[in-house]
Amino acid sequence: MKIGLLGFGTVGSAFYALARECDQTEIARLLVLEKLPQVACEQTTDYADIVNDPAIDTVVELIGGLHPAYEFVTAALKAGKNVVTANKQLVCACYDELIALAEQNGVALRCTAAAGGGIPWLHSLARLTPCDRITAVSGIMNGTTNYILSAMTDQGTDYADNLREAQRLGYAEADPTADVEGYDARRKLVLSANIAFGVSIREEEVPCFGISGITAQDIAAFKRLGLVCKLIAHAELTVKGVAACVEPVLFPVSGQMAHVNGPDNLISLKAQRVGVQSFAGAGAGGFPTASNVLADCLEIMDGCAPFYVRERKPLSVQNDGLRQRYYVRTADGTDSRLLTVREAHALAATYKNNQQPFFMAAVAEE
């Protein structure tokens, strides 16, 4: 396989190292902003050199972000090249369009590393869908927030201190918004749900309540109740459509979920035939993510089906049907309320708009 590699950041440079070790792949050309002295392969700063090179059969996009990744990926598909990407923002926003382009041009589009880092999660969903009816996908899909919540629980320390520590360790970015507000987890959730259920829900339909408002006092209150807080992305098929949200959830300390610590991910599916299956591991990081990208490349070489969902059911997000107990903390104190997901997130939005203190967490069913 002759690869045009876009990007040489954390994942890009790890992929470069792995692909050079593998005897089935060759990095024919690398797109960089500025040529790098430490790289042995041919480099270019002009994408045209890659998309117009007939020797390159596969483009590996590891730039991230919507632009210019979108332009590069669509041009590659139109030029009849396979695309492998770890770009969750891109595939979440444009999955249907990109899959249609890949089909029209008879090439493959794979993105296993876009959710779960090194975990073969999307791959396993795609493997299961023709054999079973998946009814829920759920879990810890963001390592940064799990690191922060684990540290707050272990040490009783404040949110701000642990966010700084996560930034120092490289788990959180300088602008942590996408992680701590749940937007990163939401992208992975949308991608997972669309593949698992064969639907086309959109990011903006899914309500998201993150952990930036959590306090050491909240954590202490959960501890007294024997509960541990995790940021959970959840989607399930209901009679009305797809219920989906990202929100903090409280789990009993005696259960498995409470013991997933640090930056790890734990993601589960529920299906009619196989029941509940869980996948855990490093949800981010250069080498784990790059390894999943390389595995996608090798499966394309082997001739496996391009990774996508054949049918698309016209279901949208409907959060009226899912009713849960919520821990709610406002300036007036804490209480417990039975709310639908729609009601809970509407309440959160009201407090946010009024800039009043607020935190909520759903209580997991046993």
Next chain:
Amino acid sequence: MKIGLLGFGTVGSAFYALARECDQTEIARLLVLEKLPQVACEQTTDYADIVNDPAIDTVVELIGGLHPAYEFVTAALKAGKNVVTANKQLVCACYDELIALAEQNGVALRCTAAAGGGIPWLHSLARLTPCDRITAVSGIMNGTTNYILSAMTDQGTDYADNLREAQRLGYAEADPTADVEGYDARRKLVLSANIAFGVSIREEEVPCFGISGITAQDIAAFKRLGLVCKLIAHAELTVKGVAACVEPVLFPVSGQMAHVNGPDNLISLKAQRVGVQSFAGAGAGGFPTASNVLADCLEIMDGCAPFYVRERKPLSVQNDGLRQRYYVRTADGTDSRLLTVREAHALAATYKNNQQPFFMAAVAEE
């Protein structure tokens, strides 16, 4: 895909139902001991009708056991038919020979359901091997023993009572030897290690110490120490070769492993690039297992590579290198000893040969 299905037991009948629902697969003929009135497809009691039918491209073997499964599978491969099987006993004993036959005849041989039931475990190992160096495989690979140990831990009851309850619930067979002595887990371990490490270790090289000697007093002693007992199959690459064994292991109650309860499996791999990845779910049962068999069939149809390991390193089992702390209980009382895996299992064999009471469990490292 036109399938010749061998067997109509728990997994066979579940596969029959799934394959008939799937629009890409057709059960062309079913091999049974005696024709069944409730089955709509063509039936035969003579395997020659299947192996000589040129319309059948794939044989799905769900009879189990070594014979006549071995004769049927080798004949199918020689006749140029793909084989999908869930038969761990067969693939564990004859993997190299069967893979060579499949290669010679240009067909696929897949057996994802042979370890982990519905979990895409062997599939994920095979996906990872060309991208990373897997250095360990480990976990709860037998649901029956995990059910018994969980129940003993929860209720403080005796081994014999819980074995009877497991038999009543259908988790254990009338002759529970293969489960409780660890032989079932050992087969799955050998298969996992051979695929993960690219080696050819054999069942009889791997020492096995089961749970039939455990008492309610042992469990109570573990509880006082904050430990939970699980039957673990473990293999890792060492400087000397492959260290591999099946034995009870004690985990801290505060960790994840202690909370895998009932008949579920939890299996992990450790690799240089992706770190530790875990897979959990139903490790047995008709529909979960059948779903994994069907997924293998569909991947063969899609043209994915036949599932096997390309290289075979000439490594054998060497248990001198792995030293652990063991809880040891004899007629003289209990104590804690630092032993190599080889020493521990030699000690167990001595007590067994002398028919003296003995139980041991390794203490997991933090």
